[in-house]
Amino acid sequence: MGAFRYQALEVLLRQQIQTGRFKVGEKLPSVRTLCKLHEMSKATVVHALHKLEADQLIYAVPKSGYFVNEANADYNAPQKVSTPSVPALVNVPDIFRDIMSRSAAFDILPTDDPVPVAQHLVTLNRMIGKASRTHPEQKAHYYDEPKGHVGLRQAIADLYRQRETQLTPDDLCITSGCQHALFLALMAACQPGDTVAIESPAFYGVLQQLEQLGLHVIEISSDPNTGIDLQELAEKIQDWPIKACIVTPNFNTPTGARMPIEHIRSLLQLAHQHDFFIIEDDIYGELRFRSELCPPIKNECREGRVILCSSFSKCLSRELRIGWVAGGALHAKIVQLKLITQLASPQAVQEGLAEFIHQGHFKRYVNQYRQQLKEQRDQLLDELKRYWGGQIKFSKPHGGLSCWVELPNQIDTQKSYKLLLEKGIVLTPGVLFSAHGLYKNHMRLSFSQPLTERRRAALHLLFQTLLENQ
Amino acid sequence: MGAFRYQALEVLLRQQIQTGRFKVGEKLPSVRTLCKLHEMSKATVVHALHKLEADQLIYAVPKSGYFVNEANADYNAPQKVSTPSVPALVNVPDIFRDIMSRSAAFDILPTDDPVPVAQHLVTLNRMIGKASRTHPEQKAHYYDEPKGHVGLRQAIADLYRQRETQLTPDDLCITSGCQHALFLALMAACQPGDTVAIESPAFYGVLQQLEQLGLHVIEISSDPNTGIDLQELAEKIQDWPIKACIVTPNFNTPTGARMPIEHIRSLLQLAHQHDFFIIEDDIYGELRFRSELCPPIKNECREGRVILCSSFSKCLSRELRIGWVAGGALHAKIVQLKLITQLASPQAVQEGLAEFIHQGHFKRYVNQYRQQLKEQRDQLLDELKRYWGGQIKFSKPHGGLSCWVELPNQIDTQKSYKLLLEKGIVLTPGVLFSAHGLYKNHMRLSFSQPLTERRRAALHLLFQTLLENQ
Numbered sequence: 001m002g003a004f005r006y007q008a009l010e011v012l013l014r015q016q017i018q019t020g021r022f023k024v025g026e027k028l029p030s031v032r033t034l035c036k037l038h039e040m041s042k043a044t045v046v047h048a049l050h051k052l053e054a055d056q057l058i059y060a061v062p063k064s065g066y067f068v069n070e071a072n073a074d075y076n077a078p079q080k081v082s083t084p085s086v087p088a089l090v091n092v093p094d095i096f097r098d099i100m101s102r103s104a105a106f107d108i109l110p111t112d113d114p115v116p117v118a119q120h121l122v123t124l125n126r127m128i129g130k131a132s133r134t135h136p137e138q139k140a141h142y143y144d145e146p147k148g149h150v151g152l153r154q155a156i157a158d159l160y161r162q163r164e165t166q167l168t169p170d171d172l173c174i175t176s177g178c179q180h181a182l183f184l185a186l187m188a189a190c191q192p193g194d195t196v197a198i199e200s201p202a203f204y205g206v207l208q209q210l211e212q213l214g215l216h217v218i219e220i221s222s223d224p225n226t227g228i229d230l231q232e233l234a235e236k237i238q239d240w241p242i243k244a245c246i247v248t249p250n251f252n253t254p255t256g257a258r259m260p261i262e263h264i265r266s267l268l269q270l271a272h273q274h275d276f277f278i279i280e281d282d283i284y285g286e287l288r289f290r291s292e293l294c295p296p297i298k299n300e301c302r303e304g305r306v307i308l309c310s311s312f313s314k315c316l317s318r319e320l321r322i323g324w325v326a327g328g329a330l331h332a333k334i335v336q337l338k339l340i341t342q343l344a345s346p347q348a349v350q351e352g353l354a355e356f357i358h359q360g361h362f363k364r365y366v367n368q369y370r371q372q373l374k375e376q377r378d379q380l381l382d383e384l385k386r387y388w389g390g391q392i393k394f395s396k397p398h399g400g401l402s403c404w405v406e407l408p409n410q411i412d413t414q415k416s417y418k419l420l421l422e423k424g425i426v427l428t429p430g431v432l433f434s435a436h437g438l439y440k441n442h443m444r445l446s447f448s449q450p451l452t453e454r455r456r457a458a459l460h461l462l463f464q465t466l467l468e469n470q
Numbered sequence: 471m472g473a474f475r476y477q478a479l480e481v482l483l484r485q486q487i488q489t490g491r492f493k494v495g496e497k498l499p500s501v502r503t504l505c506k507l508h509e510m511s512k513a514t515v516v517h518a519l520h521k522l523e524a525d526q527l528i529y530a531v532p533k534s535g536y537f538v539n540e541a542n543a544d545y546n547a548p549q550k551v552s553t554p555s556v557p558a559l560v561n562v563p564d565i566f567r568d569i570m571s572r573s574a575a576f577d578i579l580p581t582d583d584p585v586p587v588a589q590h591l592v593t594l595n596r597m598i599g600k601a602s603r604t605h606p607e608q609k610a611h612y613y614d615e616p617k618g619h620v621g622l623r624q625a626i627a628d629l630y631r632q633r634e635t636q637l638t639p640d641d642l643c644i645t646s647g648c649q650h651a652l653f654l655a656l657m658a659a660c661q662p663g664d665t666v667a668i669e670s671p672a673f674y675g676v677l678q679q680l681e682q683l684g685l686h687v688i689e690i691s692s693d694p695n696t697g698i699d700l701q702e703l704a705e706k707i708q709d710w711p712i713k714a715c716i717v718t719p720n721f722n723t724p725t726g727a728r729m730p731i732e733h734i735r736s737l738l739q740l741a742h743q744h745d746f747f748i749i750e751d752d753i754y755g756e757l758r759f760r761s762e763l764c765p766p767i768k769n770e771c772r773e774g775r776v777i778l779c780s781s782f783s784k785c786l787s788r789e790l791r792i793g794w795v796a797g798g799a800l801h802a803k804i805v806q807l808k809l810i811t812q813l814a815s816p817q818a819v820q821e822g823l824a825e826f827i828h829q830g831h832f833k834r835y836v837n838q839y840r841q842q843l844k845e846q847r848d849q850l851l852d853e854l855k856r857y858w859g860g861q862i863k864f865s866k867p868h869g870g871l872s873c874w875v876e877l878p879n880q881i882d883t884q885k886s887y888k889l890l891l892e893k894g895i896v897l898t899p900g901v902l903f904s905a906h907g908l909y910k911n912h913m914r915l916s917f918s919q920p921l922t923e924r925r926r927a928a929l930h931l932l933f934q935t936l937l938e939n940q
Binding site: 097106107110118121122125128129132133136137139140141142143146176177179180183187192205208209212313316317318319320321336337339340341342343344345346347348349448449 | 567576577580588591592595598599602603606607609610611612613616646647649650653657662675678679682783786787788789790791806807809810811812813814815816817818819918919
């Protein structure tokens with residue numbers, strides 16, 4: 001396709017968006033209209049649109065078209081941080097264990113009033129209870145099959161179909177949460193001493209696993225909006241061949257970044273060229289705030305290179321401890337590893353959960369939860385902008401549970417951890433998200449809880465402590 | 471103490487038992503009486519008694535004394551098999567996966583009528599259900615602490631106190647079953663390439679883990695009554711230093727062997743001299759058929775060398791997927807590994823289970839279950855003796871779920887696996903229990919299910935197939 005031609009259209013549309021010719025939320029002309037209008041091929045038009053999508057100016061809604069994104073001018077996004085060019089073994093700070101024992105710190109004030117009893121949890125518990133009363137002696141005497149309950153695997157496949165992704169029950173294996181799934185994926189794909197590429201910043205739970213498994217890590221700079229820098233990845237793996245790349249394409253923690261489809265395809269192409277596996281953490285995949293479907297990377301791969309890992313912990317309940325893995329080419333090995341590491345999963349919870357999804361309760365609940373999270377995100381970001389907008393930068397995710405905050409250079413967020421903890425406030429310092437001790441002046445803030453008056457006060461105390469202790 | 475003096479008493483008592491001066495089930499004179507009678511020190515008398523206990527002529531009942539054991543003359547125990555003298559990497563046969571997917575084959579006829587609904591499971595489910603309705607939103611939003619629910623850890627410590635073993639809740643970490651506990655123990659104690667000693671025959675679940683973790687295995691011949699041969703262990707580790715020794719002191723699967731206290735102390739002494747860890751699988755520890763208390767090895771060790779692993783799967787329910795590990799000197803590392811491999815355990819099941827134990831339901835149930843298992847063992851062994859007593863040898867365990875059967879040399883039990891499976895009969899071949907392909911003419915038989923008419927017929931068909939296909 002003509003490189004100049006698609007660029008001409010890209011520049012034109014970019015101008016029209018920036019000058020307000022197309023307003024926020026407005027639908028762009030259809031691909032067919034643009035083809036006619038500019039006398040271009042479909043491929044050229046789609047290429048231009050993908051470029052604009054990658055730059056977050058527009059977003060795609062399946063079966064509808066492209067829409068103008070919210071402008072990012074009203075806030076400062078954190079800067080992409082450059083990363084070391086050589087792999088290293090991970091050395092996770094001691095603070096990690098403490099943070100994890102505080103429920104992974106998705107709440108800055110865990111002592112605040114609990115949210116009121118949610119009806120969906122009552123329904124879910126009822127269904128699990130019913131399943132546990134069905135053939136209890138059978139369940140007590142015989143283990144579940146290693147892959148997990150087939151009805152639940154079907155239900156999970158159904159959820160992916162709603163995200164335009166084809167999976168069969170046989171493609172899936174039930175695990176004890178996403179952490180367990182990621183561990184099995186890493187064990188299956190890598191040997192001690194191998195090198196793995198990760199986003200930077202990256203999920204600290206994975207960093208711990210990499211440390212334990214004796215894997216070398218190469219950090220790849222990542223944009224708080226669009227995720228992993230594929231140019232940098234392509235360059236680094238020239239020097240340092242990798243066995244796997246771990247990414248969270250949809251609403252990565254801590255930044256909330258989402259990979260544009262074009263980036264996903266480039267990543268797959270690199271994986272193919274350099275023969276590595278993609279370990280995809282899809283745990284936030286259901287928590288989108290816009291009408292995009294956010295299919296997983298897995299959807300784009302036909303050759304079994306993607307190991308999809310996820311769970312119900314973030315979108316439904318952390319109590320279930322039910323996750324899954326679709327291991328692609330490594331699936332049989334992963335099922336075997338599940339058997340070795342924990343034999344089987346509990347059956348009643350799987351049966352009850354399958355029924356919950358089957359009856360449509362999951363879909364109803366997650367729709368409502370997305371709306372709630374979006375409101376909580378807006379609450380949090382408004383507060384950040386209003387009070388500290390001049391001093392800090394923060395990401396604006398379109399899904400997930402958290403945003404990434406960059407503070408002035410001289411601030412070390414980890415330093416205030418203990419002081420704040422004495423006041424019942426749990427800060428999640430940026431250093432947790434790097435294998436090389438980057439992000440000293442960053443932190444993750446979650447909007448998974450409503451910004452109650454007490455949490456608002458905690459947030460103010462947190463910033464006061466950080467900004468005053470420079 | 472005088473070596474000759476204790477031997478004199480040992481010989482005397484042995485004669486008195488063998489000539490019927492002391493009858494089966496009869497109590498021997500107390501230690502104090504024996505001291506007076508023979509003018510010996512307490513240490514000398516106890517030493518002689520321990521020797522007789524090691525030879526299974528007597529058994530100890532705490533706070534009561536020593537009792538004469540059932541004579542073993544009425545059946546042929548399988549022979550101890552000699553093992554290779556060099557460590558090797560494990561290569562588990564393919565059949566393993568198939569067996570495991572059939573619920574580990576503790577039932578030769580899984581299609582038989584399920585046992586009637588057991589009241590204790592109804593009670594247990596009610597308590598778990600109640601716990602899941604208590605603060606459901608809290609449980610959905612916050613992970614459990616990495617070590618697990620403190621009430622359940624206290625309840626488990628209480629169960630050990632009843633076996634004269636002191637553990638605190640802090641000594642324990644909840645896992646996803648015993649398999650998970652053993653995996654964490656091996657990961658914490660060993661590095662790839664290290665050598666581990668195992669009993670032979672040994673639990674196949676552990677063999678799989680050793681294979682996956684790239685550990686070398688040295689098999690130690692084990693007696694179907696008294697377990698691992700400590701003389702052989704002492705000799706082999708001179709040439710092949712080990713990082714850990716994995717044993718099931720109480721009612722080892724497949725043989726049902728129980729280690730005498732004297733052997734346990736020798737093992738601990740070896741561990742101390744040669745600086746290795748003892749990974750203790752206590753999963754059958756509660757399933758004793760006699761009034762012995764069967765404390766774990768852990769009870770004898772003050773220096774943190776024993777990693778105790780267990781679960782409720784065999785003594786209460788396989789559905790719970792709740793196990794535990796008391797990691798001794800490696801405990802902090804193991805808790806960290808639990809966090810890495812699965813983050814947290816579900817909370818309601820732990821709370822409900824703690825309440826179930828606290829209210830005395832566990833104790834009541836397990837007392838009744840022991841009686842039931844003992845009767846089922848007798849049913850099975852009577853059948854074996856009556857029909858195939860001349861052709862086979864089998865162990866007679868005083869606890870646990872299974873016995874070990876030795877068939878004539880020319881029979882390969884694995885060969886009949888598929889043929890029998892077509893008839894719905896699951897045979898557990900002996901090769902599964904060795905890292906080196908030993909035990910071709912052995913199999914494990916479980917008495918975890920009642921010998922119904924259909925199971926009896928299956929057993930006859932099984933032996934007919936094995937003995938006719940020579």
